[in-house]
Amino acid sequence: MDVNAKNQSAGKCEYALEAIGITKRYGNDVLANDNVDFHLRKGEVHALLGENGAGKSTLVKTLYGLVSPDSGKILVKGREVELKNSAVAIENGIGMVHQELMLIPYMSVAENVTLGREITKTGGRLDIKKAEAEIREISNSYGFNIDPSVPVYKLPIGVQQRVEIIKLLYRHADVLILDEPTALLTPQESDLLFKVIENLKKQGNSIVFITHKLKEVYQIADRMTVMRGGKMITTTTPAETDQAKLAELMVGKSVEHMEKKKRKIGSKVILDVKNVSIKGKENRKALEDVSFEIKEGEILGVAGIEGNGQTQLAQAIIGLTHVNQGEIRLNGEQIENKKTRHIRDKKVGSIPDDRQRLGLILPFKIHENLALNSFDKAPYAKGHFWQRWDVIKENAEKLVKDFDIRTTSVNKQAGMLSGGNQQKVVVGRELSTPLNLLIASQPTRGVDFASAGSIQTKIVEAAESGTAVLLISSDLDELMAVSDRIMVLLRGRNVGTVEGSEATKEQLGQMMLGVSEDSGYQPATLVK
Amino acid sequence: MSVSTITDFLCSMIRTATPIALGTLACTFSERAGVINIGIEGIMIISAFTGAATSFITKNPWLGALAGMTVGVLMSALIVILSIYCNGDQVVVGIGLNLLGPGFSYLVMTKLWRNRGTSPWVPGLKGIEIPVIKDIPILGPILSGHNPFIYICIGIVVAMHYVLYHTSYGLRIRSVGENPNAVATVGLNVYKLRSSAVLIGGALAGLAGVSLSLGSVNVFTNGMTANKGFLAYAANRFGQWSPAGSYLASILFGSMEALRIRMQSSGIPPQFLQMLPYITTLLALTITGKKLRAPAADGVPYPHPISVAKPKKIKEKKNKKADKNAID
Numbered sequence: 001m002d003v004n005a006k007n008q009s010a011g012k013c014e015y016a017l018e019a020i021g022i023t024k025r026y027g028n029d030v031l032a033n034d035n036v037d038f039h040l041r042k043g044e045v046h047a048l049l050g051e052n053g054a055g056k057s058t059l060v061k062t063l064y065g066l067v068s069p070d071s072g073k074i075l076v077k078g079r080e081v082e083l084k085n086s087a088v089a090i091e092n093g094i095g096m097v098h099q100e101l102m103l104i105p106y107m108s109v110a111e112n113v114t115l116g117r118e119i120t121k122t123g124g125r126l127d128i129k130k131a132e133a134e135i136r137e138i139s140n141s142y143g144f145n146i147d148p149s150v151p152v153y154k155l156p157i158g159v160q161q162r163v164e165i166i167k168l169l170y171r172h173a174d175v176l177i178l179d180e181p182t183a184l185l186t187p188q189e190s191d192l193l194f195k196v197i198e199n200l201k202k203q204g205n206s207i208v209f210i211t212h213k214l215k216e217v218y219q220i221a222d223r224m225t226v227m228r229g230g231k232m233i234t235t236t237t238p239a240e241t242d243q244a245k246l247a248e249l250m251v252g253k254s255v256e257h258m259e260k261k262k263r264k265i266g267s268k269v270i271l272d273v274k275n276v277s278i279k280g281k282e283n284r285k286a287l288e289d290v291s292f293e294i295k296e297g298e299i300l301g302v303a304g305i306e307g308n309g310q311t312q313l314a315q316a317i318i319g320l321t322h323v324n325q326g327e328i329r330l331n332g333e334q335i336e337n338k339k340t341r342h343i344r345d346k347k348v349g350s351i352p353d354d355r356q357r358l359g360l361i362l363p364f365k366i367h368e369n370l371a372l373n374s375f376d377k378a379p380y381a382k383g384h385f386w387q388r389w390d391v392i393k394e395n396a397e398k399l400v401k402d403f404d405i406r407t408t409s410v411n412k413q414a415g416m417l418s419g420g421n422q423q424k425v426v427v428g429r430e431l432s433t434p435l436n437l438l439i440a441s442q443p444t445r446g447v448d449f450a451s452a453g454s455i456q457t458k459i460v461e462a463a464e465s466g467t468a469v470l471l472i473s474s475d476l477d478e479l480m481a482v483s484d485r486i487m488v489l490l491r492g493r494n495v496g497t498v499e500g501s502e503a504t505k506e507q508l509g510q511m512m513l514g515v516s517e518d519s520g521y522q523p524a525t526l527v528k
Numbered sequence: 529m530s531v532s533t534i535t536d537f538l539c540s541m542i543r544t545a546t547p548i549a550l551g552t553l554a555c556t557f558s559e560r561a562g563v564i565n566i567g568i569e570g571i572m573i574i575s576a577f578t579g580a581a582t583s584f585i586t587k588n589p590w591l592g593a594l595a596g597m598t599v600g601v602l603m604s605a606l607i608v609i610l611s612i613y614c615n616g617d618q619v620v621v622g623i624g625l626n627l628l629g630p631g632f633s634y635l636v637m638t639k640l641w642r643n644r645g646t647s648p649w650v651p652g653l654k655g656i657e658i659p660v661i662k663d664i665p666i667l668g669p670i671l672s673g674h675n676p677f678i679y680i681c682i683g684i685v686v687a688m689h690y691v692l693y694h695t696s697y698g699l700r701i702r703s704v705g706e707n708p709n710a711v712a713t714v715g716l717n718v719y720k721l722r723s724s725a726v727l728i729g730g731a732l733a734g735l736a737g738v739s740l741s742l743g744s745v746n747v748f749t750n751g752m753t754a755n756k757g758f759l760a761y762a763a764n765r766f767g768q769w770s771p772a773g774s775y776l777a778s779i780l781f782g783s784m785e786a787l788r789i790r791m792q793s794s795g796i797p798p799q800f801l802q803m804l805p806y807i808t809t810l811l812a813l814t815i816t817g818k819k820l821r822a823p824a825a826d827g828v829p830y831p832h833p834i835s836v837a838k839p840k841k842i843k844e845k846k847n848k849k850a851d852k853n854a855i856d
Contacts, residue, residue, distance in 0.1 A: 086712070086715045088715075090714070102710035102713045107703070112710075114699075115710070124696070126696060
């Protein structure tokens with residue numbers, strides 16, 4: 001702190017933003033941040049790493065004025081400030097891109113960007129023309145190439161993210177906090193984002209980059225800070241720390257990477273999907289003529305940019321979406337357009353992509369959620385009338401142990417669990433009975449890598465016991481690590497299947513975007 | 529049908545539509561900010577009463593109008609406190625207003641006038657003759673000589689359109705109805721924005737009530753709103769949450785009401801005629817139902833209760849450690 005005081009008196013400070021001794025307690029006893037120090041140098045890309053629940057979010061929310069710390073102070077360019085709310089943070093040049101994009105889909109880019117700092121003519125009339133010109137200028141100077149008059153919902157997610165960045169630049173932010181910006185992007189879009197970040201850095205901005213994907217850190221970060229259990233563990237540079245060491249710092253123990261073992265794939269076809277088409281919105285087809293089969297013990301990965309038919313595919317198999325053409329057979333029996341209950345009774349499990357809406361009933365207790373798939377059958381039910389809560393609870397206790405769901409009691413509401421643990425509840429429930437087929441949609445999205453690893457292991461174990469698995473994921477690393485084959489969906493069509501052991505990210509990424517290697521690839525995400 | 533029959537019908541259509549339109553505009557403004565106000569009916573009746581009573585006592589109908597609007601603002605302040613700041617269910621609070629409005633009016637009415645059905649005659653607002661226009665044949669009687677609420681209402685439609693689509697306040701109101709989180713992250717106050725919209729809506733609903741009692745009949749009758757507040761709620765949806773659309777939808781419903789009055793002597797059982805506006809409403813909503821796109825956060829409380837769910841402290845004292853997992 002003495003050093004900082006000196007810097008302050010000298011009028012020059014090498015740090016753009018500092019947090020010193022931040023402590024934040026939620027409720028009576030949950031210590032989210034315990035005396036955390038964080039220093040962001042001017043013009044650097046600083047990665048902030050940690051598992052879910054490590055306190056990253058609390059720290060950056062503090063830096064953005066959304067959370068007020070119990071103690072500690074924040075310095076902006078060596079000057080102490082009190083960030084009462086995000087308006088004050090914005091005034092101090094701090095901006096944040098949230099993981100969930102904070103955009104209004106039906107409004108134009110210009111309206112979204114200027115919201116809160118509108119440009120008006122005399123008399124208070126909005127001057128949209130001038131706003132658009134100003135945004136175009138920012139956009140061009142960073143090479144974003146965005147048309148400010150387009151409604152946001154028409155833009156791909158990667159471009160929407162750039163709109164968020166423009167929102168910050170428009171407010172003259174020079175400290176940009178990016179909260180897991182690559183979570184929703186394809187590899188190509190991620191690369192574009194990294195270029196954007198490089199560009200931002202060159203023009204003198206300082207960037208905090210939150211992630212739990214270790215590889216990305218080595219691609220762009222100048223320095224990195226690791227957090228665990230609410231404490232700051234260390235600040236280091238990529239050159240000093242290798243990936244294994246970094247993973248160890250994050251988890252607090254050495255992490256074993258899941259070894260890809262050769263599994264035995266049976267010869268019996270479990271799921272046979274033939275020429276399936278599903279109607280989508282506005283006369284477009286959500287799925288068009290998709291065919292594939294999955295054998296006993298096989299894991300078929302499905303890659304694709306979100307919204308290219310993955311959700312509909314999963315829902316069609318489990319009976320939640322009407323199939324307009326084609327047939328789906330499970331062990332030879334036709335199951336398309338059958339009731340979900342009927343399909344589930346054929347030992348089909350489903351991990352839906354939207355766990356909070358489709359996978360769980362958040363206000364229900366954990367043990368209730370763990371019994372949702374079979375509460376009406378023995379041993380959970382007696383006759384048609386009686387629920388056997390003792391058995392349900394006993395079983396829940398067992399599942400909590402098996403699947404490492406971190407909670408003190410099965411009597412807690414599922415909504416109280418962190419994202420990763422909620423997901424473990426869904427996975428635990430679906431895998432609690434032997435299955436013929438498991439449909440897993442985005443099983444590890446938003447889950448820290450230790451939990452993700454254990455979820456992947458459970459899915460592989462299920463496959464080893466003979467379950468056919470359809471694994472839909474936007475995480476290509478996961479697909480390549482786990483799948484036997486990877487199918488790529490583009491605009492509802494099956495554009496090709498590659499062997500899991502031979503697939504490369506570049507190849508998959510190009511298939512996902514629908515470009516071939518030698519076509520002089522222009523990123524499809526740059527919309528004029 | 530003679531020309532005068534048609535002009536008569538048009539006049540009566542606009543006259544009956546105006547209270548509905550004002551109520552609809554109240555709905556529109558508050559729903560654009562993401563707050564559903566189904567208490568319009570209750571606000572209208574209590575404002576109609578307050579307006580009449582004030583006019584009766586002071587002999588000044590303009591004071592009555594002002595008093596009615598003030599009561600509308602006070603009633604909607606209940607929504608602000610209970611629904612916006614205390615996160616109470618918007619529908620339940622609205623139902624509360626619908627019970628409070630008529631109950632209060634009835635109570636004070638029996639004390640004030642010792643009559644349970646209607647008030648004595650009260651001074652109402654006189655029709656406004658527009659100088660040059662009133663002398664134009666045919667158009668003159670349609671455009672001129674109406675009670676002031678009709679002109680005020682049209683003025684409000686224009687003003688609301690301008691405010692919503694051409695001012696920064698309007699942009700913020702529309703944004704807070706679409707995604708309050710986005711509004712909060714750019715440093716704006718969601719609570720204040722939503723409250724302001726609800727209070728302005730309350731004033732408009734108050735005006736709607738006053739236009740019933742002081743606009744043309746100049747008495748207050750128990751139950752005189754006759755579900756116009758609910759029609760307003762439907763008209764807002766039918767009009768796609770836009771001021772102009774809301775006004776046109778109200779005119780449609782108003783024309784059904786006017787048709788009913790016109791056909792009273794036709795021999796059709798009055799019960800069937802009374803159903804006309806409501807059947808139109810149902811039909812209108814059925815036809816447009818699929819195309820509707822409500823503001824994305826319409827009726828969604830802020831902050832959303834699931835995302836801020838807090839552990840029950842009394843029951844779960846033992847489960848302290850587990851909360852650690854719920855931080856991120």
